[in-house]
Amino acid sequence: MLIRWATNDDMPAWLALSGEYDPLIAAIAPDMGLWYAGFDAFMARKIAQYEALIALDRRSQACLGLLAFSRKHNRISFFGIGQKADFSSAAQGLLSTALRQLDVGRPVAASQPKSAHEHILRGVRFFEQNGFSVVDGAAAENGCPVLLLEKPASPLERHGHSFHYNFPAYARASQKAHCLACNHEAMPGGQIDIAELPYSFATGEYPGQGRLFGKMHILAKRHAVHFEDLPPEEMAGFMREVQIVGAALRKVTGAVKINYEMHANSGPHLHIHLFPRYLDDGFPSGPIDYRVSDSPYEDEEEYRWFIAQMREELAAIMP
Numbered sequence: 001m002l003i004r005w006a007t008n009d010d011m012p013a014w015l016a017l018s019g020e021y022d023p024l025i026a027a028i029a030p031d032m033g034l035w036y037a038g039f040d041a042f043m044a045r046k047i048a049q050y051e052a053l054i055a056l057d058r059r060s061q062a063c064l065g066l067l068a069f070s071r072k073h074n075r076i077s078f079f080g081i082g083q084k085a086d087f088s089s090a091a092q093g094l095l096s097t098a099l100r101q102l103d104v105g106r107p108v109a110a111s112q113p114k115s116a117h118e119h120i121l122r123g124v125r126f127f128e129q130n131g132f133s134v135v136d137g138a139a140a141e142n143g144c145p146v147l148l149l150e151k152p153a154s155p156l157e158r159h160g161h162s163f164h165y166n167f168p169a170y171a172r173a174s175q176k177a178h179c180l181a182c183n184h185e186a187m188p189g190g191q192i193d194i195a196e197l198p199y200s201f202a203t204g205e206y207p208g209q210g211r212l213f214g215k216m217h218i219l220a221k222r223h224a225v226h227f228e229d230l231p232p233e234e235m236a237g238f239m240r241e242v243q244i245v246g247a248a249l250r251k252v253t254g255a256v257k258i259n260y261e262m263h264a265n266s267g268p269h270l271h272i273h274l275f276p277r278y279l280d281d282g283f284p285s286g287p288i289d290y291r292v293s294d295s296p297y298e299d300e301e302e303y304r305w306f307i308a309q310m311r312e313e314l315a316a317i318m319p
Contacts, residue, residue, distance in 0.1 A: 003093045006052035011043055013063035017080045024117045029144035037142060050167045053097055055090040065090035069098045075109035083119055091126050100164050104154045114145040162265040174268040176223040181269040194310045199237040202245045206303045207295030210288040214253040214276040214306060218242050224270040227262060242272055248313040249274055
């Protein structure tokens with residue numbers, strides 16, 4: 001199963017999914033015209049705002065379910081699962097993904113048609129199993145009786161800074177006109193440019209991630225979000241510079257290995273993280289936990305010594 005943002009091309013599948021519910025809604029709503037009033041505009045708006053998620057079968061590309069939400073009102077505004085789909089799998093995937101995009105530090109609202117049909121009741125039970133409870137059993141939406149549900153605020157639940165939690169901000173930063181790197185915005189505190197190279201910038205980080213002495217990153221000069229966006233010649237030049245900087249980093253730090261990681265899940269402009277690995281680092285036989293941010297340096301002076309050593313080494317080996 002694939003969960004992704006719905007697009008305009010998915011509108012027919014959305015309408016077909018909604019159509020599966022028509023006989024169930026018609027049994028409790030006297031005016032189906034009122035029920036569908038403004039639905040086309042609603043779909044278009046949710047798609048444009050990255051507020052509509054679709055669950056697809058990867059092999060057949062069949063629509064399994066769809067969920068739309070409102071960041072402004074912190075609520076689930078459409079929820080539908082195909083009657084032939086694996087209900088639990090599709091519903092859980094859609095809701096979990098939507099809750100990442102919503103503010104769980106505040107109550108999250110939802111609604112479900114007030115029906116005795118098992119497929120709709122299954123939706124109500126699903127929301128209740130996920131922490132929602134009915135707060136109003138006598139409401140109506142577009143002429144249809146509904147149950148209003150609410151999930152209490154979860155102030156202790158942490159959200160990160162990646163596209164998983166605020167996709168509109170990520171999508172905006174992915175555009176060159178709004179890219180922090182391309183617009184020469186101030187770097188986060190503690191970051192110092194070590195060297196400007198033909199295809200990249202090599203940058204030190206303090207205190208860095210993973211409590212690893214010498215952790216740094218290399219930022220591509222050309223604006224690119226995906227690695228395959230780089231033209232072949234620039235890609236080769238960029239990777240050659242990553243190789244050169246990595247060799248200098250291993251020599252300066254005395255690391256056993258340098259781990260190279262390309263993410264760009266938070267800052268979309270293409271960059272590669274360089275993590276020096278040591279015999280005594282905190283992640284034996286495991287991946288680096290980048291959330292560990294205790295400083296590996298004795299003090300800021302030692303960090304600046306590292307920057308100076310890297311500059312000296314790169315000056316000696318750069319062609």
